[in-house]
Amino acid sequence: MRMRAAVLEEFGQPLEVQEVDLAEPAAGEVLVRLEACGVCHTDMYTASGADPSGYAPAVLGHEGAGIVESVGAEVTSLAPGDHVVTLFSPQCRECVHCLSDRTNLCLAIREQQNLGYLPDGTTRLSRDGEPIRHFMGTSTFAEYTVMPEIALAKVSPEAPHDRACLFACGLSTGLGAAMNTAKVQAGSTCVVFGAGMVGLGAVAGCRLQGAERIVCVDLSEERLALARGQGATDTWVGGESVVERVLEETGGFGADYTFEATGLVQVMRQAVESARMGWGLCTVTGVAGKGETLEVVPRYLITGRRIAGSSFGGVKGRDQVPQLVQRYLDGDIDVDAFVSHRLTLDEVNRGFDLMHAQDGIRSVIAM
Numbered sequence: 314m315r316m317r318a319a320v321l322e323e324f325g326q327p328l329e330v331q332e333v334d335l336a337e338p339a340a341g342e343v344l345v346r347l348e349a350c351g352v353c354h355t356d357m358y359t360a361s362g363a364d365p366s367g368y369a370p371a372v373l374g375h376e377g378a379g380i381v382e383s384v385g386a387e388v389t390s391l392a393p394g395d396h397v398v399t400l401f402s403p404q405c406r407e408c409v410h411c412l413s414d415r416t417n418l419c420l421a422i423r424e425q426q427n428l429g430y431l432p433d434g435t436t437r438l439s440r441d442g443e444p445i446r447h448f449m450g451t452s453t454f455a456e457y458t459v460m461p462e463i464a465l466a467k468v469s470p471e472a473p474h475d476r477a478c479l480f481a482c483g484l485s486t487g488l489g490a491a492m493n494t495a496k497v498q499a500g501s502t503c504v505v506f507g508a509g510m511v512g513l514g515a516v517a518g519c520r521l522q523g524a525e526r527i528v529c530v531d532l533s534e535e536r537l538a539l540a541r542g543q544g545a546t547d548t549w550v551g552g553e554s555v556v557e558r559v560l561e562e563t564g565g566f567g568a569d570y571t572f573e574a575t576g577l578v579q580v581m582r583q584a585v586e587s588a589r590m591g592w593g594l595c596t597v598t599g600v601a602g603k604g605e606t607l608e609v610v611p612r613y614l615i616t617g618r619r620i621a622g623s624s625f626g627g628v629k630g631r632d633q634v635p636q637l638v639q640r641y642l643d644g645d646i647d648v649d650a651f652v653s654h655r656l657t658l659d660e661v662n663r664g665f666d667l668m669h670a671q672d673g674i675r676s677v678i679a680m
């Protein structure tokens with residue numbers, strides 16, 4: 314079929330919205346009619362050429378939501394009409410990682426996905442017979458996508474697509490960091506560094522876990538106001554003195570749980586140093602620049618602090634994304650507050666401009 318999609322032709326150049334070809338789903342694959350897609354930093358990062366593992370031409374986009382149009386052979390868990398959220402982090406339910414409750418890093422299709430191919434090592438996307446690669450296994454800046462069944466979460470049809478799509482990446486990452494990775498205990502004190510999509514999700518996750526005190530730290534007053542809306546009890550402007558202030562306000566001990574959602578290694582260090590002696594857990598979600606390292610004085614670890622990394626919030630996508638969407642429908646998570654701009658597919662580059670200017674939390678493209 315022919316469809317419109319936003320293609321990364323050349324790094325550092327705007328995406329080009331154009332007609333491309335999409336082949337039928339092969340065995341184990343599903344054709345999805347996309348309805349909405351969030352615009353995320355990772356798309357912009359890849360488009361800029363800064364990511365050394367990036368490739369072009371490719372159809373970008375990974376925060377998609379839509380409706381199953383048709384399924385390939387051997388697909389058993391999805392049928393036409395099902396509402397789905399796309400997963401850059403799949404769940405095969407069979408690999409050694411999927412069978413463990415200790416990680417969500419499914420091993421089934423990683424290698425081919427990282428190269429821009431579907432699991433059989435080919436693409437369904439092309440133009441004049443020349444293959445175009447799939448981005449993050451999702452390629453959702455498009456009217457349709459073909460994806461493996463194991464990379465689609467079936468969600469309630471009651472959830473509007475333009476809200477459901479946010480669960481495909483940053484929001485689930487933040488929620489899951491608090492709920493799965495840290496497993497925040499009720500009554501605890503939490504400090505969240507960064508109030509973008511991920512940090513705000515972490516604030517909401519801490520609230521859902523019953524944290525008593527949730528401090529959110531950011532440089533933007535506007536974003537700190539959003540953090541209060543998600544349940545932050547204290548909001549502080551970031552800077553060099555934050556660690557000192559955390560210690561001061563916790564009897565010299567530090568916070569039970571800290572979260573880093575900025576991507577800045579110096580803030581990661583603050584998050585480690587703000588964690589409580591004895592049992593403080595620092596969860597790192599930010600993606601640092603290539604080659605950067607996190608500096609930690611070992612004494613912080615000996616005296617009982619721990620550091621955990623969290624990819625997609627430890628969320629096992631097919632099991633847990635539907636549950637998180639249901640919590641939104643139940644009124645537990647205020648997703649509307651995150652949708653700051655609505656765009657058409659043709660305006661996708663404007664989404665990057667808005668993100669660059671830190672204007673709003675998420676732009677959502679309606680297909």
Ligand SMILES: NC(=O)c1ccc[n+]([C@@H]2O[C@H](COP(=O)([O-])OP(=O)(O)OC[C@H]3O[C@@H](n4cnc5c(N)ncnc54)[C@H](O)[C@@H]3O)[C@@H](O)[C@H]2O)c1
Pocket residue numbers: 354355482483486506507508509510511512530531532533536551552574575576577580597598599600601623624625626
């Ligand atoms: N682990 C994952 O699976 C995963 C998924 C999505 C995104 N990410 C990463 O998470 C990070 C956050 O993503 P986002 O979409 O929320 O980004 P964002 O840019 O919207 O938010 C980052 C926030 O950090 C704030 N900040 C900057 N300097 C600060 C400081 N010194 N102290 C406190 N706050 C400061 C900024 O003002 C901004 O609000 C990024 O690095 C992103 O790449 C990781």
Ligand SMILES: [Zn+2]
Pocket residue numbers: 353354355375376482483
């Ligand atoms: Zn993303």
Ligand SMILES: [Zn+2]
Pocket residue numbers: 403404405406407408409410411418419420421
């Ligand atoms: Zn797996």
